[in-house]
Amino acid sequence: MNKLLPFLLIIAASVAKAQTAAPLYSIDRSRVLFHENIDKEQKKLFIQPGSHVRGYIPLSKDEAFNAQVRFAMLDKVDELQQSIELDTLLKDNEKIKYLKGLEIMTRQIGLGTRSRSFSAALAPETVNAYAAALELDRENKGIDPVVRDAHYWAGKILVDCFSYPENKGIPASKSILQVKYLQLYPERTMPFLKTNFSYPTRDSLIAAEARRDPRKVYDYAAANDALARYIRIHPDPVVKVIAEMASSRSGQLYFPFIDDIYRGKMTFDEIDKVKNNDLEYYKLMVKTRMQHTSRMLSKDTPMERKALVERMDNKARQYFISKINGLHSASDAVRFKILEPLAPHELYYLCVLGEDEIYTSSYRGVFRRIIQRLKGVPTDSLFMTMNFDYFRKFIKMAAAYNELDTLLKLMPDSNATVLMKSFMFGLEKTTDMNNVEDAVDVADAYSSIFEKNKVLAANMLEEARWNYDRAQRNGDPNGQKVYFIEKTLFESADANANIDLSKALGIPPVYTVDYNRLADSSGRIIQQVFFYGDDDKDGQMSYANFMGMFRGKADWSITENADFVTIKNTKGKPVWIFANKPLYGEDDPDTKAQEKLRAYLDKEGLEPTIFIHRGHSYHVKSSLGQITPSARIVILGSCGGYNNLNDVLTISSDAHIISSKQIGTRTVNEPILNAINTNLRNGQNIEWMPMWNELSKLFSGEAKERFDDYIPPYKNLGAIFIKAYRGVEEEE
Structure with missing residues (x-):
């Protein structure tokens, strides 16, 4: 200003x-x-x-x-x-x-x-x-x-x-x-008609809304009132299909296929044959999605394609990913048996849809089976089969899990070059204020590639610069913005370039968090830690290890009740840490414990500025749902996928995020937390680069490999892209 x-x-x-x-x-x-x-x-x-x-x-x-x-x-x-x-x-x-x-x-x-x-x-x-x-x-x-x-x-x-x-x-x-x-405000059409049932143009309004938002019309058709009864006798063909779905107990299972049913490409009977079989239902959804992506290449956009992807996502996670994750200690023959009936394209969607939950070993098992079932067919053919659906996500994940070289070597060199050019090309067409996922995937991929393959990283930087020049020649402001950010992020990965991202991109500091931005008006720094009780006892073990940093230590005092624990330092600047207990049993007792902790913080006027997730990846969404705009530092420990980054930065646009490209581990989490708390107790700013350099000296062997998979805020290129593209004004 x-x-x-x-x-x-x-x-x-x-x-x-x-x-x-x-x-x-x-x-x-x-x-x-x-x-x-x-x-x-x-x-x-x-x-x-x-x-x-x-x-x-x-x-x-x-x-x-x-x-x-x-x-x-x-x-x-x-x-x-x-x-x-x-x-x-x-x-x-x-x-x-x-x-x-x-x-x-x-x-x-x-x-x-x-x-x-x-x-x-x-x-x-x-x-x-x-x-x-x-x-x-x-x-x-x-x-x-x-x-x-x-x-x-x-x-x-x-x-x-x-x-x-x-x-x-x-x-x-x-x-x-x-x-x-x-x-x-077309989304208000159905609520309006509910209270203005006799509105003169109701027929055309309902028909238009059925094409714009079939889900909403479905919800109103499933009710028991005058509007619902009218929808069920509406003459429009799309409304008729919706009404028939809404009248069935299996309506939710039919809904992802609404476009194909309406066009006569699928019948209710076909869905009935597979709807109670998780495997066959998933296969039918994948087949339908691939047909939809083919149509979309011809500018023919199916209705409710989002509903289809959401149902695929749900089935992929619940039926496949959760099971292979849960069997992480079993032999491969047992663990991956559920994947035996799946073809490469069906396994492909397990990877990209399960990004936020799939374990490292689970991903590698799925990836290995994709390669095996291609039976020597060049891997670039897989992307063509998929109509390049989610191909940036797939490449980004391969880079994060150190499988990109394998993917590229199993196709002709010329095709690999074209694929990576395509990876970089056209981001301006898929990037806007509401969706930056492709551009974030590219930024995240570069972060992984730079550490492993300097030649490929150099080629990506060259492509970013070429695309920026192309956008300038074309007078494309969005393209210039996207590729300026990408090339600046790529250039900054080289420490010798000495690029200050904050100045270059016009965003608040990414290398430091001012102590005063973390402290409340009373000078206290409040942290909230989320734990989860699990039947495998991992959450309980994580909690016990976490408490080991404070129990019996003269510098910390602990008070607790049945639901949560309060940890306060006894020396230095005040640092207060609140953590719910990882309770396991019926009716989600750990969720209730988190609710009681949140109620206590609200009652006492305590606003956390540091949020820490400890637990399996499938619990991350629950933790993110409880983060508040006061967040300045968010430690996920794992699961740094786009959806999670986007969720955090939507809540708090300048949050500094620490996540891991692979499985989070206490051997890394706890030294990071100790380093942060030491700085805070001394009243010091958090300086990420020197802190990370000192932390790296603590690890060796396998622990060092785990630490190297953790991404500090200044290297979290995906998060920085979101901040730079959307614009962030530093809060007072």
Whole structure:
């Protein structure tokens, strides 16, 4: 905001001048108050000189945009005030009506902008629309033509401005607004129809919603009310299929195949034959997904493809991955027996869909079976068979688990070169503010490749630079942004390049966490640790090892109850650690323990800034669901996949994340926690690079290999990409 300070002062001064100087025209005494009310609303819009109170309308970095909004809300409104006051053809009550309307408009724009229901970008349109509506109203004409041409929110304000006394076009305007509202917020169509069952265009609204969001129509069709009964007799073919599904007890199992059923490519009977067989149902879903990806290459997008992937994901994790993970101590013949009926393409989806849960040894077992079942067919043929679905994810995971060289060597060198060029090419087409997964996978893959294959890493950097130049030549701002971040991240992996990512990418520090950002207003640093009770006792053992860092140590005191433990240091700056107990039994006792701990923290006004997950990968989602925006450091211990990184950074956009590319282990977790706590007790900032260098000296042999798989925040290129692409402003 410092760069904007001169501009802010100019605007503030302009506001003050515009609203404090005496008008250059005479105002009738009976209308002075109405003009003053408008002026007061204008003053609330922007920062006032000498005031630290923010105005309703936030100023952007685009000064041209700011100037347009300012002109509309100050100069243009002033002009309208003057023209109303000086119009000799208007009666006194008409002038008062229009001045009140101006006040309402100015107030609602301000309040709407502050609540984020109204975009400041609509301010010029709304002011111009008010002027046009005023002209129609004074001619005793309806304002509905103006409302019809306006954005929904501008039209809504106009209706409020011209309702007292009511303009003759208000009834028509309200009907227009209802249509605009549902067009702007189609997800609210079904709730609206539930309370407005007799709405005239309900048939077309239901049919449109069935194609936009079949799941929602399905949910409403499954109810027992008038709308549900109407949906079941609706004539639209898509609605008919949804209604038939909703009437069946197996509706949820049919739903992923809705597009194929609607198009006549699949029948309910075909699904009935496999729906109770986990293996065959999974195979049918994979077959359907591959057909869908083939159609998508031809720009033919199936309905509810997300529902199909979600069901595949669920089945892959529950039926296959959880079982091979759970048998990690068994022989391969026993552990991987469940995979025997699966073809390479079916195993492929187990890998990419199970990214966040699959154990290292499980992944390698699946990968090995993919290679074996290709029976010498070049591995690049697998990607063509898959229509390159999730191919960046597959390559990223192969790199993370040290299998990428194997994958590339089992295809012709020329094809390997083309594959890795494709890996880097076209990221601008799949990357936007809502989805950065492909670009994050590429960044994460580079992090792994740089450590193992310097030649391949150099080629990736060359491709990133080439694609950046391509985006510049094409005038593609998104491509320039994506590839500038990628090439900067790649360049930073070489310590000799001496690149400060914070400065280069315009994001908060990635190499350090300021002590003051971790401490609360009372100077305490609060940590929360999540443990889980498991039938294999791993969670209980992890908890016992964790407590061993503190029990019997003079520098720490421990208090506990049946659900959680409180650990406080007795020397140095205050560090308070809270951990739930890993309880195992019926009704998820460890979940209840976490809930009681959260309630205690809330009651005592304690806000953790450090969150630590200890437990199997399938528990990570539960831990992430409890992290709060106060998080500054998040230690996952394992499972650094895109979904988890994205979840953390959605909650706290500047969190520093530590994760492992493979299995987390206490032999690494605990030295990291000790190093962090030592710094905090001494009141020191967390400096990741020197801390990581010192930690590396503690390990050798297998432990050193495990440590090398842990990714410190400054090397977590995927997380840094998300921050840089979406933009992060450091919190005070």
